[in-house]
Amino acid sequence: DVLARYKRMTGHEVLHPMGWDAFGMPAENAAMEKKVHPGEWTRANIAAMRDQLKRLGFALDWSRELATCEPDYYGHEQALFLDMYEAGLVYRKESAVNWDPVDMTVLANEQVIDGKGWRSGAPVERRKLSQWFLKITDFADDLLNGLDDLKLWPDKVRLMQENWIGKSVGLKFRFTLSQPVAGQSQLHVFTTRPDTIFGSSFVAVAADHPLATALAEKRPEIGKFIAECQAGGTSAAEIEGAEKLGFDTGIACAHPFQPEWELPLYIANFVLMAYGTGAVFGVPAHDQRDLDFSRKYDLPVRRVVADGDTTDAEFEGDEAFTGDGALVNSRFLDGMAVEEARAAVIARAEKEGWGEGTTVWRLRDWGVSRQRYWGTPIPIIHCEDCGPVGLPKDQLPVVLPEDIDFETPGNPLDRHPTWSKADCPQCRKPARRETDTLDTFADSSWYFIRFASQPDDKPFDKAEAEAWLPVGQYIGGVEHAILHLLYARFWTRALNRMGQLDIKEPFAGLFTQGMVTHGTYQAGDGSWLSPEEVQRNGEDWTMIEDGAPVTPGRVEKMSKSRKNTVDPGPIANQYGADAVRWFMLSDSPPERDLPWSEAGIEGSWRFIQRLWRLIDTNETAEGEDKALDRKLHQTIAGVGEDIEALSFNKAVAKIHELANAIEKADASESRNTAIRTLVRLVAPMAPHLAEEAWAQMDEDGLVADAAWPEADPALLVEDEVTIAIQINGKLRDTITAAKGISKADLEAAALASDKVARQLDGAEPKKVIVVPDRLVNIVA
RNA sequence: GCCUCUGUGGCGGAAUUGGUAGACGCGCUCGACUCAAAAUCGAGUUCCUUCGGGAGUGCCGGUUCGACUCCGGCCAGAGGUACCA
Numbered sequence: 002d003v004l005a006r007y008k009r010m011t012g013h014e015v016l017h018p019m020g021w022d023a024f025g026m027p028a029e030n031a032a033m034e035k036k037v038h039p040g041e042w043t044r045a046n047i048a049a050m051r052d053q054l055k056r057l058g059f060a061l062d063w064s065r066e067l068a069t070c071e072p073d074y075y076g077h078e079q080a081l082f083l084d085m086y087e088a089g090l091v092y093r094k095e096s097a098v099n100w101d102p103v104d105m106t107v108l109a110n111e112q113v114i115d116g117k118g119w120r121s122g123a124p125v126e127r128r129k130l131s132q133w134f135l136k137i138t139d140f141a142d143d144l145l146n147g148l149d150d151l152k153l154w155p156d157k158v159r160l161m162q163e164n165w166i167g168k169s170v171g172l173k174f175r176f177t178l179s180q181p182v183a184g185q186s187q188l189h190v191f192t193t194r195p196d197t198i199f200g201s202s203f204v205a206v207a208a209d210h211p212l213a214t215a216l217a218e219k220r221p222e223i224g225k226f227i228a229e230c231q232a233g234g235t236s237a238a239e240i241e242g243a244e245k246l247g248f249d250t251g252i253a254c255a256h257p258f259q260p261e262w263e264l265p266l267y268i269a270n271f272v273l274m275a276y277g278t279g280a281v282f283g284v285p286a287h288d289q290r291d292l293d294f295s296r297k298y299d300l301p302v303r304r305v306v307a308d309g310d311t312t313d314a315e316f317e318g319d320e321a322f323t324g325d326g327a328l329v330n331s332r333f334l335d336g337m338a339v340e341e342a343r344a345a346v347i348a349r350a351e352k353e354g355w356g357e358g359t360t361v362w363r364l365r366d367w368g369v370s371r372q373r374y375w376g377t378p379i380p381i382i383h384c385e386d387c388g389p390v391g392l393p394k395d396q397l398p399v400v401l402p403e404d405i406d407f408e409t410p411g412n413p414l415d416r417h418p419t420w421s422k423a424d425c426p427q428c429r430k431p432a433r434r435e436t437d438t439l440d441t442f443a444d445s446s447w448y449f450i451r452f453a454s455q456p457d458d459k460p461f462d463k464a465e466a467e468a469w470l471p472v473g474q475y476i477g478g479v480e481h482a483i484l485h486l487l488y489a490r491f492w493t494r495a496l497n498r499m500g501q502l503d504i505k506e507p508f509a510g511l512f513t514q515g516m517v518t519h520g521t522y523q524a525g526d527g528s529w530l531s532p533e534e535v536q537r538n539g540e541d542w543t544m545i546e547d548g549a550p551v552t553p554g555r556v557e558k559m560s561k562s563r564k565n566t567v568d569p570g571p572i573a574n575q576y577g578a579d580a581v582r583w584f585m586l587s588d589s590p591p592e593r594d595l596p597w598s599e600a601g602i603e604g605s606w607r608f609i610q611r612l613w614r615l616i617d618t619n620e621t622a623e624g625e626d627k628a629l630d631r632k633l634h635q636t637i638a639g640v641g642e643d644i645e646a647l648s649f650n651k652a653v654a655k656i657h658e659l660a661n662a663i664e665k666a667d668a669s670e671s672r673n674t675a676i677r678t679l680v681r682l683v684a685p686m687a688p689h690l691a692e693e694a695w696a697q698m699d700e701d702g703l704v705a706d707a708a709w710p711e712a713d714p715a716l717l718v719e720d721e722v723t724i725a726i727q728i729n730g731k732l733r734d735t736i737t738a739a740k741g742i743s744k745a746d747l748e749a750a751a752l753a754s755d756k757v758a759r760q761l762d763g764a765e766p767k768k769v770i771v772v773p774d775r776l777v778n779i780v781a
Numbered sequence: 782g783c784c785u786c787u788g789u790g791g792c793g794g795a796a797u798u799g800g801u802a803g804a805c806g807c808g809c810u811c812g813a814c815u816c817a818a819a820a821u822c823g824a825g826u827u828c829c830u831u832c833g834g835g836a837g838u839g840c841c842g843g844u845u846c847g848a849c850u851c852c853g854g855c856c857a858g859a860g861g862u863a864c865c866a
Contacts, residue, residue, distance in 0.1 A: 157785060157786075157860090157861080164861090164863070190866080191865095191866065270864090273866085277866060278866095282866085284866095290864055361865080479860080479861090587793090589793065595793090596793070600807060601793075604808095607820095654794090654806075655804095658805065726801090727801080727847070729846075732801050769846090770846050770847080778800080779846090780846050
């Protein structure tokens, strides 16, 4: 809000909208617990939050307010879904999905964290279901390359997206097996290091690889081993501690360059079915996992990239060499650099027909089907004869039914007596409506476009949307680094490909802000206590009610589970919106967490009062106060720079300094001007006070519409400067000199200092360093 | 494990390119005003000190006339994460 108000005052057209990402699980949970309809619950929350935002005086364009749970929003989303369906960016696939047994729904890969549902925390199960997917992988390369142009995004977020997309370039090739398994005589593996192919000691497949599954059917000991592998956890810590386990199948794989060179085929717990082909060849000398595995199962460790040693002696030690170097012990590759050898092996594989250069991505297509009620209905009809058919757009929006029940778990749309009945748009025969709804991340993937343009008859108007987009300054928590920000980038690209939008990137500038935190308190029995229930007596904390001892805990993100939330309503009532705003801006830089404190807001409240008294007691007077003029103009320039950089805490500090200077100054025309200007400087942060003062000063219109004051460059520089006098880098004295004084004069002035003379004690300085207008350092 | 970020008074935090460390605020101390308190105003507030000074930005070392800032090595905390072949 401060940035929006500032940009407005500096002559920019500003679009600062507000809306509600309102579909999703919390509304359904509330419905189940409190027996209210999700829509009713959601709209009541929206009303409450809208009041809070208005009370804090945010300069929002409420005419563009939207809520994703209303048909006039999600109906347009359905139209975009149909466009993507037509453009081949949506497909339906029977696939193993991540099933959250508590929330009774499917989760996207991005929503599975350490093998658990991101919301419920329940261990995710694998299930086969027919699901809708969006082809985000079509844009994998572009999403990756586009990151380079997002110069105004934090490096951290770009890096996280890069890792998530996970591009690996390498060779996919085939091993011939000594005996066919389930009718297959070949095994596909993927590697990014084809150059090390002569260093391989074994081949391994994932425990859930089809080959392993097939073998397990005939050999129970393999089934037992597979079960053992799947029992292990998938969190980073568990993986770290987990031992490499392998099962030697007794099957041999023929080395592609020498068929009689046979590599043992293992089933191994560290190979992932979800990545590459689910099978690898192990080169222990140059891969840590392979080395750990080989040491355990006593497999040969051959050096093929020189690590200083170029002999064919067995590789020593327990640390794999993954660096660059010249190839050794590798026949026709010997002497080549890693990169050159890589290309040579790929070329040979392609020429001889046993493999091809490939790029493998970690990124998967975005599964968007959710078996939930409170989401955007997917506008598809399933017809027995025609298959899935997109609804004609004139039948949109597909509106959610109101009469639903949440007594049984699962999707209420599925159980609704009539809602799912519909005729096939193609053959007119009775058919069934899709009862899955869209992942709520779809709702937030294009709302910024709808903010920019909101016609009734279509999702947006191209020219109107492009006039505002991309978003100049996007602000959100770092928790959106992957999910939301990647989906929105994809959605924008999809619209771009379909010719609906010229831009590819939705957000030019991104800022990840911190969260509001508060101390936590626990009673003797370990239960959490809210800040209103406790009080401090000196060093100790007790319960207000009965004086029982309280254990203060660490400062954490405000959350209902820790009970450390603070209701902004009463605070805004007590101190006023401007004091609340001032406090939120004043101390912590916005990228860091903000520790909420009652004491802090009182300080802000006092300053707001002080500002008012200062403005109120302003009087017209004659005379110039050069020092105050300078302070004023330095503040104008500094506050502007700080707001542009979102360093609100520094801007606040500069305004404090100016206020202090004005209070100390005698009445003058300069002082009068400074006070009148101060009103505009605080306007973005304390708008209510500023408007009142503006009106009282008999200025026209609103200060919100006023121009930001201009700094006079001539007044930004001092004509006198304080020079530090150092001896051996230690400060000994300071002197005041005219700005621009010559080096020689400055040196002479420094040497004339009593304190310098006393320190030198008659000795001659060895050397004198003079930094003009800054300091003199005497080396003794 | 790996990657990223962070580490400065009692607290939140400032310190352009290496150039007076601790701006600004909170808190605290003392004083003024008051019968008293609140509010307000003024002074002080990194630590030690024999009042000359000395030490000091997580720790150890280096570069430099000069290091919170640059380099090397540690330690601690937060966040991210992929056994990715």
